[in-house]
Amino acid sequence: MSDYSAYQSLMKRKNEIMKRSVGIDYSLYELRNLAFDYQKMMADTAYSLADIKKIQALGGVGNTPLKELRNLTALTRKYAQPGHGARIFLKDEALNDSGSFKARRASVSCYHAKKSGFAGVITATSGNYGAAVASQAAKLGLKCIIVQECYDSRGIGQPEIIEKARACEAYGAEVVQLSVGPELFFVFLKLLEETGYFNASLYTPFGVRGIETLGSELVEDTLKLTGKAPDMVVVTNAGGGNLTGTARGISLATEAPVAIVGASVNLKGLHMASDADFNRKSFTTGHTGFGIPFITNPDRSDVPRSAARPLRYMDRYVTVTQGQVFFVTEMLTALEGIERGPAGNISLAAAFSLGQELKEDQTIIVQETEYTGAGKHHQAQLAFARQNGIDVVFGDPKTEIPGQSIILPRSVADLSYNELSLAEIRESYLRNAVKNTKTITKADLQFLVEETKASRVFVEEVLAKLGIQEENA
Amino acid sequence: MIDKGSWVQIRRVVLAPKERPETLPEETRRVPLLLWIKGYLLAAAEIGDHVRIKTLTGRCEEGVLTAVNPTFAHTFGEFVPELLQIDRIVKTALWGGDENE
Numbered sequence: 001m002s003d004y005s006a007y008q009s010l011m012k013r014k015n016e017i018m019k020r021s022v023g024i025d026y027s028l029y030e031l032r033n034l035a036f037d038y039q040k041m042m043a044d045t046a047y048s049l050a051d052i053k054k055i056q057a058l059g060g061v062g063n064t065p066l067k068e069l070r071n072l073t074a075l076t077r078k079y080a081q082p083g084h085g086a087r088i089f090l091k092d093e094a095l096n097d098s099g100s101f102k103a104r105r106a107s108v109s110c111y112h113a114k115k116s117g118f119a120g121v122i123t124a125t126s127g128n129y130g131a132a133v134a135s136q137a138a139k140l141g142l143k144c145i146i147v148q149e150c151y152d153s154r155g156i157g158q159p160e161i162i163e164k165a166r167a168c169e170a171y172g173a174e175v176v177q178l179s180v181g182p183e184l185f186f187v188f189l190k191l192l193e194e195t196g197y198f199n200a201s202l203y204t205p206f207g208v209r210g211i212e213t214l215g216s217e218l219v220e221d222t223l224k225l226t227g228k229a230p231d232m233v234v235v236t237n238a239g240g241g242n243l244t245g246t247a248r249g250i251s252l253a254t255e256a257p258v259a260i261v262g263a264s265v266n267l268k269g270l271h272m273a274s275d276a277d278f279n280r281k282s283f284t285t286g287h288t289g290f291g292i293p294f295i296t297n298p299d300r301s302d303v304p305r306s307a308a309r310p311l312r313y314m315d316r317y318v319t320v321t322q323g324q325v326f327f328v329t330e331m332l333t334a335l336e337g338i339e340r341g342p343a344g345n346i347s348l349a350a351a352f353s354l355g356q357e358l359k360e361d362q363t364i365i366v367q368e369t370e371y372t373g374a375g376k377h378h379q380a381q382l383a384f385a386r387q388n389g390i391d392v393v394f395g396d397p398k399t400e401i402p403g404q405s406i407i408l409p410r411s412v413a414d415l416s417y418n419e420l421s422l423a424e425i426r427e428s429y430l431r432n433a434v435k436n437t438k439t440i441t442k443a444d445l446q447f448l449v450e451e452t453k454a455s456r457v458f459v460e461e462v463l464a465k466l467g468i469q470e471e472n473a
Numbered sequence: 474m475i476d477k478g479s480w481v482q483i484r485r486v487v488l489a490p491k492e493r494p495e496t497l498p499e500e501t502r503r504v505p506l507l508l509w510i511k512g513y514l515l516a517a518a519e520i521g522d523h524v525r526i527k528t529l530t531g532r533c534e535e536g537v538l539t540a541v542n543p544t545f546a547h548t549f550g551e552f553v554p555e556l557l558q559i560d561r562i563v564k565t566a567l568w569g570g571d572e573n574e
Contacts, residue, residue, distance in 0.1 A: 002486050002487060002488050002489050002492055002505070003487050003488065004488060004489070004492040007488065007492070071567055074567060075563070075566060075567045078566065078567075120530060143529075143530045144530075145530055150509075151507070151509070153504035153505075153507070155507075157547075159547045159548075159550070162545060162547045163545075163547055165545075166545045166547070169511075172529070173529070174510070174511075174512075174528050174529040174530045174532075175510075175511070176508060176509075176510050177508065177509040177510070178487070178506065178507065178508050178509075179504070179505075179506055179507040179508075180501055181488075181493065181497065181501055181506045182494075182497075183487065183488055183493065183494070183506050186487075187487060187508065194532065195530065195532070271498050273497055273498055273501055274498045274500055274501055275498070275500045275501040275503075275504055276498075276500040327559055330556050330559040330560065330563075331559065331563045334559070334560040334563050334564060335563055335564070335567060374547050374548050374549055375547035375548070377549055378556070379549045379550060379552075379553050379556060380547070380548065380549045380550045381550075382550070382553045382555070382556075383549070383550025383551045383552075383553055384550055386551070386553070387550070387551070392553070392555065394555065394558070408555055408559065410562075411562060411566065412562065412563060412566045
């Protein structure tokens with residue numbers, strides 16, 4: 001006796017359920033054929049940056065300290081060319097209520113839900129966002145349901161996700177746990193319809209605009225500490241909201257050129273919908289399994305038009321290995337006396353090497369940390385990997401095979417990053433964007449140029465290769 | 474017998490294997506989509522019985538009773554000695570000393 005009959009009829013009502021549960025009529029922003037008015041959708045949230053700062057201050061969110069990592073800076077300079085090795089700063093987002101930057105996203109969504117008269121909020125997440133929504137909902141007296149993909153079919157839970165379930169329950173949320181599979185979306189829709197709660201999606205304008213304060217704060221913090229805007233900001237990238245919101249916030253705070261670098265853990269070869277692969281990965285977010293599909297097709301999220309569009313804002317995209325992130329997490333503890341969760345240190349792993357390319361008087365900002373503890377500590381994750389037959393050994397990180405091995409760097413010199421080709425990612429985005437059309441309008445062309453942060457010539461060349469014609473009208 | 478009103482966890486099948494999308498990897502399609510949820514037991518029952526519960530948001534759910542007073546047992550796992558070695562590697566690299574890297 002399953003929910004199959006409900007499954008089919010519910011999927012047909014998807015759009016109306018979504019419209020009611022986020023209170024946004026996405027059709028207002030649609031242009032033909034492909035384009036939509038992204039900036040208008042973002043502006044229509046009716047909250048200014050100042051409003052959001054106020055909402056967050058009430059919610060125990062924001063104004064986290066920017067800490068200079070003096071020992072890591074000194075260490076990275078030992079491996080850089082003379083005169084090189086930027087000052088490394090860390091925005092300690094673990095100090096937000098609920099322990100991660102996700103509280104910034106949750107605060108605006110929950111505030112809006114409360115203001116709009118919803119009795120509760122629902123979100124689908126296995127990550128820190130669940131705890132963030134549960135925490136903000138607790139403050140506002142909203143009911144809260146968190147839907148998690150948590151167990152494999154043997155009922156074995158990823159320890160990091162189990163810890164998130166514990167945190168959500170601690171904040172009073174109802175936690176619905178599922179085995180592996182994208183049909184989680186159906187369970188989520190069913191709950192939205194049954195309860196009439198607000199969809200606190202990560203991908204609404206509320207969820208993304210909440211991070212703009214992180215971008216603006218880190219510019220203000222860096223100005224205070226160094227007298228200049230930061231030169232480079234490294235952002236962990238999964239669904240793209242973190243990078244999008246941070247970059248938008250930075251551009252609101254400074255006109256100085258700040259390089260925005262996305263960083264993800266390389267999980268190439270592991271299928272995100274695979275029951276067998278589920279517990280063979282040591283990162284449940286911040287990885288390429290989300291990063292690549294979402295950057296090349298942002299509207300695959302749980303809302304009709306995602307507010308997270310990282311390709312619009314990204315200057316470079318790099319990957320690091322699981323072993324490198326675990327190594328750097330331990331290094332942060334051992335050399336800086338700061339114990340944080342591994343998923344929050346993905347950008348730190350990349351920044352350690354990226355900083356070596358900058359001059360000593362330049363600054364590189366690692367824009368988040370997350371809390372740690374039982375289940376999500378790097379010790380817990382490495383032990384779980386070993387228990388699942390993953391080979392955890394010292395060696396050359398370049399030889400790591402996700403799902404088979406975690407290669408811990410033999411020395412600091414083994415820390416590095418892999419640069420992804422943004423040209424290829426842009427091409428892949430464009431291929432997805434025009435999949436169902438043969439022609440585009442002038443507005444579409446302009447939209448695609450903005451979406452890819454590419455030159456018009458680049459976009460036209462790719463479109464020509466794909467056989468797409470521009471309408472004359 | 475587990476009393477009515479006890480805090481319990483249930484499990485149910487959301488989709489049977491044959492009802493799952495064809496696009497899924499083979500190993501996922503072979504198994505059902507399962508759901509676990511906690512709430513207050515609406516009538517006395519035994520583990521393994523089909524029961525109804527009331528969740529924290531006041532919804533009714535039904536499924537097979539799997540646990541009473543379910544708790545969390547996640548830990549820091551078996552000790553990973555490599556972490557001590559990483560400490561030695563990075564401390565030697567920064568502060569020097571005769572410990573080998």
